[in-house]
Each structure stands twice: as C-alpha cells, then as structure tokens.
Amino acid sequence: xxxxxxxxxxxxxxxxxxxxxxxxxxxxxxxxxxxxxxxxxxxxxxxxxxxxxxxxxxxxxxxxxxxxxxxxxxxxxxxxxxxxxxxxxxxxxxxxxxxxxxxxxxxxxxxxxxxxxxxxxxxxxxxxxxxxxxxx
Amino acid sequence: xxxxxxxxxxxxxxxxxxxxxxxxxxxxxxxxxxxxxxxxxxxxxxxxxxxxxxxxxxxxxxxxxxxxxxxxxxxxxxxxxxxxxxxxxxxxxxxxxxxxxxxxxxxxxxxxxxxxxxxxxxxxxxxxxxxxxxxx
DNA sequence: GCTTTATGCTATGGGCCATAGCAATGATCA
DNA sequence: TGATCATTGCTATGGCCCATAGCATAAAGC
Numbered sequence: 001x002x003x004x005x006x007x008x009x010x011x012x013x014x015x016x017x018x019x020x021x022x023x024x025x026x027x028x029x030x031x032x033x034x035x036x037x038x039x040x041x042x043x044x045x046x047x048x049x050x051x052x053x054x055x056x057x058x059x060x061x062x063x064x065x066x067x068x069x070x071x072x073x074x075x076x077x078x079x080x081x082x083x084x085x086x087x088x089x090x091x092x093x094x095x096x097x098x099x100x101x102x103x104x105x106x107x108x109x110x111x112x113x114x115x116x117x118x119x120x121x122x123x124x125x126x127x128x129x130x131x132x133x134x135x136x
Numbered sequence: 137x138x139x140x141x142x143x144x145x146x147x148x149x150x151x152x153x154x155x156x157x158x159x160x161x162x163x164x165x166x167x168x169x170x171x172x173x174x175x176x177x178x179x180x181x182x183x184x185x186x187x188x189x190x191x192x193x194x195x196x197x198x199x200x201x202x203x204x205x206x207x208x209x210x211x212x213x214x215x216x217x218x219x220x221x222x223x224x225x226x227x228x229x230x231x232x233x234x235x236x237x238x239x240x241x242x243x244x245x246x247x248x249x250x251x252x253x254x255x256x257x258x259x260x261x262x263x264x265x266x267x268x269x270x271x272x
Numbered sequence: 273g274c275t276t277t278a279t280g281c282t283a284t285g286g287g288c289c290a291t292a293g294c295a296a297t298g299a300t301c302a
Numbered sequence: 303t304g305a306t307c308a309t310t311g312c313t314a315t316g317g318c319c320c321a322t323a324g325c326a327t328a329a330a331g332c
Contacts, residue, residue, distance in 0.1 A: 001190070003179065003182070004178055004182050005179065006272075009251055009267065011175065013152060014153050017150050017153030018153075018288095019270060020149055022289090036318095042140055043139065046139070061320085064281075064282085086329075087278075087329070108146075112144050115270065118270055119270065123269070126263070127145050127263075128145045130259040130263045133255045154320090161287090170288095172287095197289085198291090199310075199311070200289095224309090224310065
C-alpha cells in the first residue's frame with residue numbers, strides 16, 4: 001500500500017509525538033500523573049513560587065485551563081498556592097509533590113533514553129535542536 | 137526562568153507537534169477540513185477502494201472511531217462507500233473529494249515547506265528520518 | 273482618581289483517542 | 303457440511319487536552 005504521507009515531516013511529527021506520548025502517558029499513569037503534571041512538577045521544582053500565569057505560559061497552557069489543572073494538583077497534595085498580593089499567588093511544591101517528582105524523573109529519564117535510542121545514530125544529535133527550532 | 141524541560145527530546149517533540157498542528161489545523165479549517173480528513177483524502181487518492189479497517193490502520197485511527205469519521209466525510213460528499221462483499225466496503229473519493237484534495241495539497245505543501253524552513257540547515261535532512269524512526 | 277491592564281476564575285464546546293460490547297459476515301477446519 | 307473462529311463495521315460512552323467568551327477583582331499607569 002502506497003503511503004505518500006511518509007514524505008511529510010509535519011505528518012511524521014504528529015505521528016511520532018502521538019506514539020511517544022502514548023507510551024509516556026501510560027508510564028506516568030502508573031504514578032497517577034499525566035504528562036502536563038510531570039512537566040509542571042519539574043518546572044516548579046526549578047522555579048519555586050512561579051505564578052499560575054507564568055507557569056501556564058511556560059507550559060503552553062492557557063490561563064483558563066490552568067485553574068482545573070492546578071486544582072487537581074493541589075487536591076492531590078502535590079502543590080500549594082501561596083498568596084503574593086491581592087490577585088497573584090505563587091505555586092510551590094509540597095514535600096509530597098517533591099517525592100512524586102523523584103519517581104516521575106526516573107520514568108521520564110528512562111523514557112527519553114529509550115526514545116533517543118530509537119533514532120539512528122547519525123540523526124541522533126540533530127533531533128532536539130531541530131524540534132526546538134519548530135516552536136522556540 | 138529556568139526550563140529544564142528543554143533538554144528532553146520527548147517534550148520538545150510534543151510541543152513542536154502541537155505548535156505545528158495548530159497552524160495546519162487552522163489553515164485546513166478554511167477549507168472545511170481537519171488534519172485527519174486531509175490525510176485520508178491523500179491516502180484514498182493513492183489507494184482507491186481502501187477498506188475502512190485498512191485506512192484506519194494506516195492513519196492510526198481505531199475501527200470504532202472510523203465510523204463517525206467516514207460518516208462525516210461521506211456526508212460532506214468527499215467520499216463514498218462501495219460494498220465489496222457482505223461485510224466489507226471500499227472507500228472511494230468522489231469528484232468533489234478529489235477537488236477538495238487539490239486545495240488541501242496546496243495548503244499542505246506550503247505548510248510543509250515553511251516547517252522545514254524553520255529548522256536550521258544543518259539539521260534539516262535529519263528531521264524526517266529521525267521522526268520516522270520514532271513510530272515506523 | 274480614573275482608566276487600562278493583569279490575574280484568576282466559570283462555563284462551555286470541539287477534536288481526538290480509548291475501551292467495551294454487539295450483530296452479521298466470511299474464513300477455517302474437523 | 304457444519305461448527306467454530308476471526309473480521310468487519312458499528313453503538314455507546316468517557317477521558318484528556320485545548321479553545322473561546324465573559325467576569326470580578328486587584329494592580330499599574332497616566
């Protein structure tokens with residue numbers, strides 16, 4: 001069967017992201033985390049007290065969607081909101097959040113290593129810079 | 137602001153695919169098409185009479201989700217189902233489907249060219265093979 | 273002080289994917 | 303040939319992620 005779609009980098013990009021995302025989501029799911037959760041934990045660990053808006057901007061999540069997202073993280077005890085002024089609040093990891101992050105890191109690093117191992121050696125170092133150029 | 141996520145190819149893959157997908161979806165939307173629609177039209181043009189199951193397998197769409205998908209394409213007059221035997225049917229493009237495909241091709245080829253142009257020259261030829269290795 | 277902007281929020285819908293289960297047909301094989 | 307198995311197309315349903323519109327309050331800017 002002919003597949004002309006295989007010539008399109010954009011199509012390959014979508015399929016690759018879906019395939020990789022499915023694997024990672026499944027593994028993070030065993031920790032009770034989604035991909036966005038793990039990303040948020042990593043970002044908050046590196047930048048404690050980040051604002052909801054700024055965290056959302058970094059993750060590419062809109063303000064409106066940050067609300068239920070952070071609510072869930074807070075309900076599960078990974079995160080707490082600390083008021084900064086009347087309208088702004090800093091998001092901080094709880095001890096439980098940091099503990100879960102440790103587990104998540106293991107999963108993610110294993111996953112990323114496997115991912116890189118899938119691409120032929122001669123293309124390997126080019127993947128990350130090429131991908132970053134597409135959205136950064 | 138520190139962003140440790142930028143070291144992860146898997147994360148960059150997801151962000152790049154989302155960014156690219158948003159642009160393509162918007163442009164195809166002006167033609168009344170979604171990404172999966174355009175992919176299906178291209179595949180059906182290259183392989184007339186493809187079965188729903190086989191088309192779904194090629195596109196990475198499950199049987200259950202092919203039903204409303206093909207219903208819509210049929211309702212909009214892009215596709216017709218031709219019974220092969222009692223339980224199998226071949227999907228064929230209609231003239232209207234082929235016409236819309238012509239427009240879609242223009243959009244997609246422009247998009248793909250712009251996408252490739254975004255990646256630095258030294259990484260350009262590595263992108264497609266690297267991505268194909270991640271799911272093919 | 274008044275206007276403008278930023279922040280966090282509610283409500284809602286779309287697109288895409290996944291699972292479970294079903295009826296009917298075709299294929300396989302004793 | 304007849305019984306079993308596999309395939310095909312389908313219904314129903316829910317989850318996840320994203321997008322828009324609109325709102326109240328608070329801070330910043332003039």
